[in-house]
Amino acid sequence: MVKHLLACINFQRSISILTLVVLVSCGRSSNQDDDSAIEALNNDASDIRRIGVNATADILSNQATNHFQFAFECVKGQECIEANQLGIVLAKHEDKLSLQLTFDLNDFGPIPTVYNRDFKADEAADNLITELVLTSKNQRRKIVAKTSERITSDMIVTVESTFDLSDLRTLKEGMHNFNLSIDTRYCSFFGVYAKTHPIIAELQFDYFVPAIHSSEVFFSELVLNASGVRDFLGDNDWDNPIPEAGICVSYNGKNIIFSHAKNSYSYEEKLVAKLYHLEETDSILIEVLDVDYGFNASDRISDTLLPIRGLEGGDYIDLPLKMVDKLLVYTVYNGRVN
Numbered sequence: 560m561v562k563h564l565l566a567c568i569n570f571q572r573s574i575s576i577l578t579l580v581v582l583v584s585c586g587r588s589s590n591q592d593d594d595s596a597i598e599a600l601n602n603d604a605s606d607i608r609r610i611g612v613n614a615t616a617d618i619l620s621n622q623a624t625n626h627f628q629f630a631f632e633c634v635k636g637q638e639c640i641e642a643n644q645l646g647i648v649l650a651k652h653e654d655k656l657s658l659q660l661t662f663d664l665n666d667f668g669p670i671p672t673v674y675n676r677d678f679k680a681d682e683a684a685d686n687l688i689t690e691l692v693l694t695s696k697n698q699r700r701k702i703v704a705k706t707s708e709r710i711t712s713d714m715i716v717t718v719e720s721t722f723d724l725s726d727l728r729t730l731k732e733g734m735h736n737f738n739l740s741i742d743t744r745y746c747s748f749f750g751v752y753a754k755t756h757p758i759i760a761e762l763q764f765d766y767f768v769p770a771i772h773s774s775e776v777f778f779s780e781l782v783l784n785a786s787g788v789r790d791f792l793g794d795n796d797w798d799n800p801i802p803e804a805g806i807c808v809s810y811n812g813k814n815i816i817f818s819h820a821k822n823s824y825s826y827e828e829k830l831v832a833k834l835y836h837l838e839e840t841d842s843i844l845i846e847v848l849d850v851d852y853g854f855n856a857s858d859r860i861s862d863t864l865l866p867i868r869g870l871e872g873g874d875y876i877d878l879p880l881k882m883v884d885k886l887l888v889y890t891v892y893n894g895r896v897n
Contacts, residue, residue, distance in 0.1 A: 636741070636760025642666065645758055651766050654811060654837055655723040662687065662743060662758055664714040671745050671753040684745035684753040685709065687716045692740045695730055702726050707746065723813075724835035728896050730768045738763055771835050773893040774867050778816055778830040779875050781806050781847065782885040783860065785824050791882060792849060792858060802849035805857065806886075809844045810834055819850040834867070839892065842866050847883055868892050 631649050639645035646661035664687070673684045686707050693702040704726075708716045741760040745753035783804050792802060804826040805819030815834050820826035834843070842864050849858040861880040867890050870876055875887035 631739075631762045631764035634738075634761045634763055636758065639758050639760060645760060647760075647762070649762070649764065651764075653769060655721050655727075656693075656766060658691070658718075658720045658722075658739075660689065660718045660720075660741065662689075662716045662718070664710065664716065664757055667755070667757045670710060671755055673745075673747050673751040673753050675747065675749055675751050677749070682747045682749065682751065684747045684751065686746045686748065687718075687757075688744045688746045688752070689718045689720075690740075690742045690744075691720055692742075693722055693726075694738045694740075696736045696738060697733075698730060698735075700729055710745075724769075724771050724837070725833075727768050728771045728773070728835055731897055732768055732770045734765055734767050736763065736765055768897070769837055770895060771897045772837070772839055772841075773896045774834045774836065775891045775893065776808050776816060776832045776834055776843065776867075776870075777875065777889050777891070778806055778808070778818075778828075779887040780827045780885055781825060781887075782883070783824040783847070784882045784884050787882040788824065788849070788860060791860065802858075802860075803851070805848040805850035806830075807844075807846040807848055808832065808888075809846070810836055810841070815843075819848065835896070836867065839868065839895075840866060843890075845878070845880075845886075845888065847880060847886065 629649060629651070631647070633640060633647075636645060640647070644663050644666055646659075646663075648659040650657040671684050672681045674680075675682050687710055689706045689708070691704040691706075693704075694700065702722060704720050704722070706718050706720060708718055710716055739762040741758070741762070743756060743758045745755050745757070781804055783802065788802060789800070801822045802824065803819045803821055804823055806816060806826065807814060808816040815832040816830055818826070818828060818830060844862060844864050846862040847860045849860060851857050860882050863878070863880060870878070870888060870890040871892055872889045874889065876889050878886045878888055880886055
């Protein structure tokens with residue numbers, strides 16, 4: 560990249576020199592004019608050098624940031640990566656670790672068969688169980704996640720997993736050195752494991768665990784304004800004009816409460832959700848919905864973004880929203896947990 564920038568500088572300087580030669584050859588014979596042109600050329604070159612240096616610094620800074628954000632060391636299973644049997648994408652976000660693993664099982668032979676003692680019959684172990692164990696070397700704390708994915712005919716399985724604030728809450732704020740073990744096994748639909756572990760790997764990486772706060776969100780009752788909602792929705796349900804009144808509370812794009820009635824303008828149920836968040840001043844999104852099924856998207860009737868502590872109290876608050884006659888919610892802030 561630096562070579563490219565220097566080439567750009569030399570190219571620009573060559574153009575400036577060519578321009579100067581053309582100006583002189585076209586009759587600008589005055590020494591004063593020549594001196595002014597040379598001074599302008601030097602100023603242009605100085606500006607180009609400054610731009611090149613700043614651009615190089617920005618590029619190197621971005622490269623360092625990206626390297627840290629995605630960097631890891633493979634301490635076991637490197638041969639699987641080199642053989643394209645294992646692909647790893649690790650992304651370090653402020654509030655979570657995201658992991659995408661791609662397993663190519665074509666080199667490991669056919670799907671094994673296992674014996675099911677309950678049914679007294681053989682069956683294909685055509686699911687891949689992936690166990691992830693995240694360990695902080697600083698605190699010797701282990702966080703375990705397990706996924707199950709069906710193995711399709713191309714023998715390629717993609718697994719996505721996230722370690723979010725609820726997983727990281729027991730770890731102290733600060734930089735941690737993590738070890739992540741990856742263990743795969745074949746398993747049948749009915750949970751009978753094969754002995755084969757096709758891919759085993761282990762990663763090491765650094766990640767800064769943020770300060771984590773805890774709150775609780777309480778919901779009790781929702782009543783829609785029938786006439787207002789009918790006018791707003793129109794005839795959007797072919798089988799029943801009555802909406803499915805629903806409540807959705809989310810933080811940072813993740814639902815912490817989602818529930819609804821069926822064919823009713825009201826919904827009553829006591830719900831409590833634990834929320835882990837980055838700042839005491841963070842906000843939650845509260846949405847009132849007409850919940851639809853299948854491929855139909857739910858209709859948002861009303862919504863509001865409020866500070867978590869703005870709803871704090873020991874009893875329910877009737878939150879005023881458009882087209883809503885009653886919405887009883889409140890929050891409790893429990894403080895910092897790590």
